[in-house]
Amino acid sequence: MSAPNAGRQSPDPERQAPEQQSAHPGQPGSGKLDNSKQKDEGKEDQTAGLESNPKHILEDHAHTTTSKTT
Numbered sequence: 001m002s003a004p005n006a007g008r009q010s011p012d013p014e015r016q017a018p019e020q021q022s023a024h025p026g027q028p029g030s031g032k033l034d035n036s037k038q039k040d041e042g043k044e045d046q047t048a049g050l051e052s053n054p055k056h057i058l059e060d061h062a063h064t065t066t067s068k069t070t
């Protein structure tokens with residue numbers, strides 16, 4: 001294995017430091033998981049009063065100006 005620029009490749013596995021031989025931190029599943037019970041507390045209250053499709057600001061104005069009134 002040769003690199004185009006000398007000094008820019010990792011050493012062979014038998015010559016690596018122990019820190020380099022451990023699992024790569026970017027690999028899935030190597031991060032710390034938060035299993036605390038308080039992490040989901042209050043999430044239901046955040047969306048309790050929201051409408052799924054809120055009314056536009058000018059909807060009432062557009063309706064009154066375009067409606068036929070006699």
